[in-house]
Amino acid sequence: MAKVMTSGGEALIKALADENVDIIFGYPGGAALHIYDAIYQQDRVQHILVRHEQAATHAADGFARATGKPGVCLVTSGPGATNAITGIATAYMDSIPLVVISGQVPNHLIGTDAFQETDMMGISRPIVKHSFLVQKPEEIPVIVKKAFHIATSGRPGPVVIDVPKNLTDPNEKFEYKFPSDLYLRSFALYDEAENSEVKKAVKLLTEAERPVIYAGGGAINSNAAEEIYEFGKLMGCPVTNTLMGLGVYPASDEQFVGMLGMHGTYEANMVMHEADLIMAIGARFDDRITNNPNKFGLQAKKIHIDSDPSSIDKIIDVDVAMTGNAKKVISQINKELKAMNFDNKKFDGWMKKAMQWRAEHGLNHNMLDQKNPDDIILPQQVIQSAYKATHGKAFVTSDVGQHQMFAAQYYHFNEPRKWINSGGLGTMGFGLPAAMGVKFAFPDETVACITGEGSIQMCIQELSTCGQYGLPIKIINLNNRALGMVKQWQDMQYGGRYSSISYEDSLPDFIKLAESYGHVGMKVEKLSELESAMEECFALKDKLVFLDVYVDPDEHVYPMLKAGGDMSEMFLSKTEKTFE
């Protein structure tokens, strides 16, 4: 084969192409200009120009969550790099594979407080899985390959590649070689679980009386939905998903008891509290799940499958720990259960108990029928209406706050990778750019961003990007004229002292705002008009629609776990609670 000579900038883009990257999200600037020139001179890798680097990272993140492939973004040094930080931290907390390429000032200026210089390696260190500072242009292809391998393998996460400008100089060419193999010293990956552990797990599962399957984001990352469904059916016991795991087990299945945790369903939290066996799959017992860890699952033995050994025994000590790929480990367990013809009838009574809890205090999924004389819209009704209009088939991204919890509770996700939200870091401003990433990945699918008037303003500038690339995203804005989740806490814990949660009359006219970017804006204030507006919004296939829905400003998200309590201690409404 003929030698291919490239500059560092060209090598970087060529290596991305060799990693099968079709699309990158970014924003140019001085230190990245050689790279941008290389982008201009090829058409294999498409660059999407966002309006703020935070949006580049969230768009790449949304792309990654929806496709399972790594998301890629490119930013310049200094402010470009620091603007990307929130997005990198978001991906880190949710274990999302991201490769972030940042321009850096030329080598000879590093350390001199040069224009647009920031120590990206240092500033990103606590929120990356790994990072590289390129030292020689020739090593760019190998670094790119390592970065993709590290970002996507094991427990995925973001990887930063910091590239000094002089190493991308178009006048300095070298022979381009994309490596076929990689050498990484002691990079431990876990695949199948030890057979002895599988046997121990199966023994606990089959000897249990009240088991529950609790699956999280790691189950989605390892594409384990099919195996978990089979496992659920073999066990015939209640299944719950975390906020990050929604969709990995179909919400419409009779064994699904809904999301668990802080704003989980009554039945899911009761099942967790009363279970005698908790089977955690790709979930990490975080504080929004366990409530007080000292009161968590006291009656239960615990089995934990995770690709990251440091997640095991971190918060909750478990009886059987299986470090491995959830898809493979669950297959191993299913094989054992099938081989022994396990009869799950003994869990029927326990399953009935869960359904009884649902009957007592479960969520009402038919709220659209609840008319009221003032024709006020409840936020839950908006989600139910969106579900109805999209037949439950949309990709739904969200921001952070009450609308996020309502979406998680009331939009039933039957498939993984359809629900895309910032669970770990809780990043407001995530929803719109994430929806852009999803839309680029799946241009023919319906993509809705369920947001609030607080969150949407944190990356509202991306309406411009959506206009440039013609992205017909549906923005469903649950407008309660206040920072709803903060207000809820102030109601419940701060005596109704509403500190800094309202914007008085300074909210923009979202309709005019959307229109000024060339989009369609619609406003709904009456429940009687909600469903027709929602239908109209989703019927406008080729337009971005900003549907501004005025909802009851006083609504709270329930259930809500009592701080410091166990999982059975919940507020069920403004007047009801399960504890004294």
Next chain:
Amino acid sequence: MNHIALLMENQPGALSRVIGLFSQRGYNIDSLSVAPTQDETLSRLTMTIGEEGADINQILKQLYKLVDVVMVQNLSEADALTLELAIIKLNKAKTDVEDLLNNYEFEREILDEKDNYTVFKVLGDTQEIEQLLSELKKEEFLEVTRSGTLGMTKGNESLATNDQTKISYD
């Protein structure tokens, strides 16, 4: 007190990742020593973590998770040798220093002295060195510098590196 031995890539940034992990996760390092090994691509660290209640297994797992960390071992759970070097400068005469050191077993050597000061080194167990330091009065010190604990396991085993993991693509 836990002594941890760790091998990591001898690369810029690797040490800051290890150190950063401690502040990030809220653990304290009592002492740290680091230098390249016979294999110039690797550095070896010995760290002492004295914090009561620190979850040492969690620390070990988090350390091992770092891509630059090749191997990590808790020496406190192994049959291990540990050793520390201290250089101490006191405003005491040599004979006074010698009297003082007679109560201790560690190796010692006077390195520099005049009537009004003595510089000496001691080489030995960290706890014994700390005992000596605690016995001295504040006003007797001019300076002290310590290597931090160094350690390795007894016997013919070593904190071996795995061979490089080859990752092949189709």
